[in-house]
Amino acid sequence: MSTKNKILDAAELLFADKGFNGTSLREITSSAGVNLAAVNYHFGSKKELIKAVMSRYMNELAPKLELALSVIVHSDDKPNLDEVFFAFVEPLLYLNEFKVNGTSIFLQLLGRGYTDSQGFLRWFLTTQYPNVFTHFTKAVHKAYPELTTQEMFWRLHFTMGTIVFTMSSSDALMDISRNDFNNDVSIETLINKVIPYVAAGVGAPIIAE
Amino acid sequence: MSTKNKILDAAELLFADKGFNGTSLREITSSAGVNLAAVNYHFGSKKELIKAVMSRYMNELAPKLELALSVIVHSDDKPNLDEVFFAFVEPLLYLNEFKVNGTSIFLQLLGRGYTDSQGFLRWFLTTQYPNVFTHFTKAVHKAYPELTTQEMFWRLHFTMGTIVFTMSSSDALMDISRNDFNNDVSIETLINKVIPYVAAGVGAPIIAE
């Protein structure tokens, strides 16, 4: 295994667990069993390492996600919101084939990135993978055309918040569920629980201002 | 104004903006115009200062929130979910009387605390203010008795995520709204936008597993 990949593998676990700001290069390199200077040699800086960690997942996810959403957009039928959100499930779960616990790790990273580092990841995703967003908003508009652009903007950000927050603390929540309810919840059932929630939220009736 | 309050006032603004980990004691003390050592003299440590900042708001909020929720719980009528969530509005907005921009600052702090510092604030809130949570779950149960305890657990955490994430990035979202839609959104209208969303999410039909 190359040093570069050793670093990426160690970094993503630590980033997911403790956030980007909360993880030092020394933790990463010692966990990866490589020299401290290797990060700056191979990636240039910590910020570039973060981008590389995210890109590895996004490059796997984005094409599959765009395809699944564009099928909905170009279909003749009117989708309902649950279908739109369920389009995420298969591409997300495919990350488990790509890497062990890939789905869970990626979603946790996403959560970390949105709250850590003052919106840097939001910029990264929207500029590097804009098609995912445009396809998604088109699909939602098709399912709920009465929703104004503004209202959709807000509700999609609420949705982002729900997903991202849930996933960034998914380990803690799963622990509570296991202890309090004797109920072991996998990342897949968690996804299946959150989708009806966000679909109902986005589909909520519009309130007059 | 006492040194202690100068520190609290400066700290809450910086914490809300840049997170707990992202704010140094030197930033706080220089913004407050006091000596660096004052924090450790008056509060003992940075962690205790964080608790103090949160407590100042929670002690104001908790009794009002408990009252509003217990009214619903002890009423003879069956509430609907929107009413349960709207019970939060008045107590939250009252924080604006308590401090300028109090509502917004508090909600941002809440958001920061949930993602920073590995769940320390979750522990703090649930142990220091358990009544708020029990009243809340009782009210939700009254409005939606078919929801099992387990399902409610998940949906309430989804809700927490929506609120907390939205509010921690509320400044950025409000900026986008102002620039892209020429639409200036106050914290109050933001609250009124998010409540139908979370109410619909919690009220979503139950899916067979």
Add this chain to the structure above:
DNA sequence: ACCTAGTTCAAACATCTGTTTAAAATAGCT
């Protein structure tokens, strides 16, 4: 005026941070 308890202050402390350096080791190629 004096003493005492509480408070402020500049300075230092020890530790951690990301990054850079220059020498050493390794690999690939002819």
Add this chain to the structure above:
DNA sequence: AGCTATTTTAAACAGATGTTTGAACTAGGT
């Protein structure tokens, strides 16, 4: 083998962090 480019290494760097120190200062009470 010998040369070259790439990679690894230990060490140092410069700056930031939370905390502690001990002296200076400031009330308040007698």
